[in-house]
Amino acid sequence: MSVQGFxxxxxxxxxxxxxxxxxxxxxxxxxxxxxxxxxxxxxxxxPTFGLFVSSLRPAGDIRSTGWWTVFVNPSxxxxxxxxxxxxxxxxxxxxxxxxxNSFVITIPSVVFPLVIGTMAAYAFAWIPFRGSSWxxxxxxxxxxxxxxxxxxxxxxxxxxxxxxxxxxxxxxxxHTIFGLPLCIFLLHNFISEIPRDVxxxxxxxxxxHTQIFFRIIVPLSLPALASIxxxxxxxxxxxxxxxxxxxxxxxxxxxxxxRLAEMVGNFGRNTHLLPAGAFVALIVPLIVFFALQRYFVxxxxxxxxxx
Amino acid sequence: xxxxxxxxxVLVIGIVAFAAVVGVVLFLADKAPKRGRDFxxxxxxxxxxxxxxxxxxxxxxxxxIYLSFFDRRGENFIGLRNYEWMFTxxxxxxxxxxxxxxxxxxxxxxxxxxxxxAVFIDKSRGEKALKALVFMPMAISFVGAGIIWRFIYEYRAxxxxxxxxxNQILVWVGAEPQQFLVNSPWNNVFLIIVMIWIQTGFAxxxxxxxxxxxxxxxxxxxxxxxxxAWQSFWNVTVPAIRPTIIVVVTTITIATLKVxxxxxxxxxxxxxxxxxxxxxxxxxxxxxxxxxxxxxxxxLFIMVLPIVIYNVRSLAKQREIR
Numbered sequence: 001m002s003v004q005g006f007x008x009x010x011x012x013x014x015x016x017x018x019x020x021x022x023x024x025x026x027x028x029x030x031x032x033x034x035x036x037x038x039x040x041x042x043x044x045x046x047p048t049f050g051l052f053v054s055s056l057r058p059a060g061d062i063r064s065t066g067w068w069t070v071f072v073n074p075s076x077x078x079x080x081x082x083x084x085x086x087x088x089x090x091x092x093x094x095x096x097x098x099x100x101n102s103f104v105i106t107i108p109s110v111v112f113p114l115v116i117g118t119m120a121a122y123a124f125a126w127i128p129f130r131g132s133s134w135x136x137x138x139x140x141x142x143x144x145x146x147x148x149x150x151x152x153x154x155x156x157x158x159x160x161x162x163x164x165x166x167x168x169x170x171x172x173x174x175h176t177i178f179g180l181p182l183c184i185f186l187l188h189n190f191i192s193e194i195p196r197d198v199x200x201x202x203x204x205x206x207x208x209h210t211q212i213f214f215r216i217i218v219p220l221s222l223p224a225l226a227s228i229x230x231x232x233x234x235x236x237x238x239x240x241x242x243x244x245x246x247x248x249x250x251x252x253x254x255x256x257x258x259r260l261a262e263m264v265g266n267f268g269r270n271t272h273l274l275p276a277g278a279f280v281a282l283i284v285p286l287i288v289f290f291a292l293q294r295y296f297v298x299x300x301x302x303x304x305x306x307x
Numbered sequence: 308x309x310x311x312x313x314x315x316x317v318l319v320i321g322i323v324a325f326a327a328v329v330g331v332v333l334f335l336a337d338k339a340p341k342r343g344r345d346f347x348x349x350x351x352x353x354x355x356x357x358x359x360x361x362x363x364x365x366x367x368x369x370x371x372i373y374l375s376f377f378d379r380r381g382e383n384f385i386g387l388r389n390y391e392w393m394f395t396x397x398x399x400x401x402x403x404x405x406x407x408x409x410x411x412x413x414x415x416x417x418x419x420x421x422x423x424x425a426v427f428i429d430k431s432r433g434e435k436a437l438k439a440l441v442f443m444p445m446a447i448s449f450v451g452a453g454i455i456w457r458f459i460y461e462y463r464a465x466x467x468x469x470x471x472x473x474n475q476i477l478v479w480v481g482a483e484p485q486q487f488l489v490n491s492p493w494n495n496v497f498l499i500i501v502m503i504w505i506q507t508g509f510a511x512x513x514x515x516x517x518x519x520x521x522x523x524x525x526x527x528x529x530x531x532x533x534x535x536a537w538q539s540f541w542n543v544t545v546p547a548i549r550p551t552i553i554v555v556v557t558t559i560t561i562a563t564l565k566v567x568x569x570x571x572x573x574x575x576x577x578x579x580x581x582x583x584x585x586x587x588x589x590x591x592x593x594x595x596x597x598x599x600x601x602x603x604x605x606x607l608f609i610m611v612l613p614i615v616i617y618n619v620r621s622l623a624k625q626r627e628i629r
Contacts, residue, residue, distance in 0.1 A: 033426070033427040034427065034431070036423070036427055037424060037427035037428050037431070037437065040420065040423075040424050040427075040441065041424075041437055041440045041441060044440055044441045044443075044444065044504065044507070044508075045440050045443075046472070047455045047456060047458075047459050047504070048443065048444070048447070048455055050455075050458065050459070050472060051454070051455045051458060054458065062470070063470070064468065064470070065468055065470060066468070066469060066470045066471070066472065066475050067458075067470075067472075068472070068475070097310060100310070100311060100314055101314065103318075104314045104315070104317060104318045107318060107322070108318065108321050108322055108325065111322065111325070112325055115325075115329055116329075116355045116356050116359065117356065119329075119333075119351075119352045119353070119355065119356065120352060120353050120355070120356035120357070122352060123349055123352035123353045124353070127345075127348070127349050127352065129349055135353075135357070137619055137622060137623055139356075139360065140618070140619065140622055141615050141618075141619050142360060142364050142365070144561055144611060144614060144615045144618060145364065145368060145608065145611070145615070146561075146564065146565045146584070146604070146607050146608060146611055147565070148565065148567075148584055148587050148588075148603075148604040148607055149364075149367065149368040149371050149604050149605070149607070149608050150363065150364050150367035150368055150371070151367075151591070151604070152367070152370075152371060152374065152591055152597055152600060152601060152604075153366065153367035153370040153371060153374070154363055154367045157362070157367075168314075168317050168318075168321065169321060172321060173359075173363070174363070176359065177359050177360065177362075177363030177364060178363075178364075180356055180359060180360060181360070181364075184356060208337060208344070208348065209336070209348040209349075209352065210333050210334075210336055210337040210348065210351075211337070213333070213352075234445075234446060237448070238447070238448030238449065238450075238451070239448075240448070240449065240450050240567070240568040240571065240572070241567050241568065241584075241588070244588070244592070245588075245592065257448050257450045257451075257568070260450050260451070260454065260572070261450050261453075261568070261571060261572045264450075264453060264454055264457060264572050264573070265575065267457060274454050274457070274458075275454075275458070277454075278450075278451050278454040278455065281448060281450070281451055282446075282447055282448075282451050285446040285447065285448070286443070286446055286447070288446070289443065289445070289446035290439070293439065293442075297512055297516075300509070300512060300513060301512075301513065301516055
């Protein structure tokens, strides 16, 4: 973190602070700070807003004029959405099929690591055994290892030993593996905070690990599972690299991101389809994000305050 | 329709099979004989995760290191020649330079803008909505972001009507439209802006939570001592949120090192904009140069390694304290 970087963006704060001793609460909320905040908010929002407006314009307009001209001569149509989703033919976007693939890929890729991760997290937190700490730290370290390190050999395992390369199970397993370290780490942080009394009481009543797991750990971990689940959902839904390597890249298995990346590759020909196409891909994560923002933020904070 | 049913069928079968396997494993653990039950149950809970990680991450990572010393098909040992290739090819040196540029710019700018924004909107009216606006790009895929920004940067020759906002602004102020994604080396900066756009929200949310955790008494004490807003921010707030700043910077740094999708979707690595992760993909899966691809992955790993070690050490310290 460079001090110099700070100086450039916080000039607004310094000018703001020269005023009289107001209440601390309002110390930094001066007109300058407000103006800077609004400016940042606008810069951050306009790109997405512009794409949304574009997606609703007739194909010819997208190619010939900028989206801001709709404020002068408004003309809207849904034809782009219709053609990216439903048009059939060799050169069509065919996003309907890829949209389905994204769901088929994402649901198991969220469920599998959560289940396996909760089991492992419980064991690391509550079943004492030799080497437990070391293995846990090792798993934590794996979370940071770039997945590029694993791609080539894992692909070889899938294609040669298992023969599942280019199928849904290959993508599920790959996502499960790559998601596990973070899932285990975050869930462990949460599960190890469950009061010891609760678990001791169950043990005294004669419950074994399986029973404790289903009756205590899973119900109590639901908030954490929700946060981490959202994370894994966004990560899998938005992923391109894993999909490119393991899905085979056809309409049979590949997700939306893969098809969109392909369409951008021929930007000139697809100019009018891309805004609608991108929005089809954005809409699901945006709904998830706005509906479950609370859990999402909580998950983020849990992951980082401990790390 | 057949497509739909077939795929949903795969989905259902996959989930049912998974549930069956997990169910059987836990059921057997539950019914294990008294002798050695603890061990069997421990195994049942940890084995699935550990096996997957060993087979899917640990072994592949080691094998990638091994492959990086072999030729394109992984048959003949060629020593360090892949690494020699990497550091002598001008194109690959550009790739390494670009990656450094990303790693310097993205974490710094995202953190600074995120922190400034978090401070500016702290306790203001509509804070939640203002946060959501900057945070929203976090939910958008890198590919989606790539498309969004392709339209911002879109170029039409001078005299034609511009459809990209940035060039339109240039025209409005009387400047010449630019090919933002083609003209090297500045095109790298325009790709980096996309990553900053995505990561700033992440930095902002974490730092905002940290700022709210700084006790008001300390800040008030500083103000009574005559510190102005800037001084109390710099001398009280920043040291108090230092741990969070470190987390934010390291997390964004790792994400930046691995960045692939943005480059892939926006330029495909052309016009000298490739980065290590993208080049690794190109070498391995486009040119089938497995050795060179593996060597690039290893270099990426070495760049992340200091952060791994730092984090592992602080985690180990934390567990000791507990």
